[in-house]
Amino acid sequence: MSSGADEPWDPIGPPGPQVQRPRRVPHFQRPAPPRDWRWVVGGIGKTLVVIGLLMFAFVGYQLWGTGIQTARAQNTLQSDFERLMASTTTSPATTTTTAVTDDTVDAPVVTSSTVPVAPDGPPIPDGDVLAQLLIPKIDLDWFVVQGIGKSELQNGPGHFVETPMPGQLGNAAIAGHRTTHGAPFGDLDELAPGDLITVIMASGAGTFTYSVTSTIIVEPSEYVKVIPTVDPSIATLTLATCHPEYTSRQRLVVQALLVPELSDQVMAPPSNTA
Numbered sequence: 001m002s003s004g005a006d007e008p009w010d011p012i013g014p015p016g017p018q019v020q021r022p023r024r025v026p027h028f029q030r031p032a033p034p035r036d037w038r039w040v041v042g043g044i045g046k047t048l049v050v051i052g053l054l055m056f057a058f059v060g061y062q063l064w065g066t067g068i069q070t071a072r073a074q075n076t077l078q079s080d081f082e083r084l085m086a087s088t089t090t091s092p093a094t095t096t097t098t099a100v101t102d103d104t105v106d107a108p109v110v111t112s113s114t115v116p117v118a119p120d121g122p123p124i125p126d127g128d129v130l131a132q133l134l135i136p137k138i139d140l141d142w143f144v145v146q147g148i149g150k151s152e153l154q155n156g157p158g159h160f161v162e163t164p165m166p167g168q169l170g171n172a173a174i175a176g177h178r179t180t181h182g183a184p185f186g187d188l189d190e191l192a193p194g195d196l197i198t199v200i201m202a203s204g205a206g207t208f209t210y211s212v213t214s215t216i217i218v219e220p221s222e223y224v225k226v227i228p229t230v231d232p233s234i235a236t237l238t239l240a241t242c243h244p245e246y247t248s249r250q251r252l253v254v255q256a257l258l259v260p261e262l263s264d265q266v267m268a269p270p271s272n273t274a
Contacts, residue, residue: 206264
């Protein structure tokens with residue numbers, strides 16, 4: 001037995017050895033993970049995903065984003081067209097609702113022996129509005145600009161400056177995009193002989209309706225052969241675009257002949273027009 005007073009009972013007991021937490025290593029001091037073949041494959045996979053997203057964004061912009069830019073340009077061209085039409089002192093008298101129907105028309109051909117020569121006015125600057133183009137068969141309603149450069153075709157169909165104006169004798173030629181920038185000529189391949197194409201000139205020269213005669217597909221090297229005037233004694237219209245869709249391997253060309261009964265007075269091009 002103890003000779004002294006009982007010592008207080010300690011239920012916990014003496015302290016044991018303290019557990020030392022491992023010191024946290026700063027991130028920048030941590031060793032880099034091993035880089036084996038899995039690291040390489042993972043890096044390649046991430047790179048391909050990023051490239052795929054960028055390509056998808058680019059294609060989306062080309063197909064739809066460019067259309068927004070073109071729609072804004074068309075709004076501006078419409079305002080310019082209406083202003084020019086309002087400023088003209090003469091108004092066409094032969095324009096009728098039949099100019100925008102799709103009936104096949106059999107009419108006499110206008111020749112150089114029956115028309116006056118167009119006045120030799122100042123040249124139209126590239127990019128300026130030239131006309132309104134209507135094709136009821138494919139619900140096409142676009143404003144045409146002068147010129148076929150990249151910046152011009154971004155705003156709408158463009159007129160080949162080296163060809164006569166619509167409404168003049170010779171072959172007036174117009175080009176347009178088929179997939180990008182609003183795809184004004186996206187449905188051009190649906191046209192058939194007898195379908196009507198109407199052009200309203202911003203200059204006030206009149207409204208002219210053409211009847212489709214043929215649709216052909218040519219190689220890029222043959223493209224320039226269908227644009228120049230073949231017969232300067234008649235009035236024709238050529239519409240051209242890329243073919244097939246989403247490519248530029250070939251050219252789709254629609255050719256049409258003026259319908260005098262549905263058109264205003266046709267003129268011969270000025271002497272300075274080739």
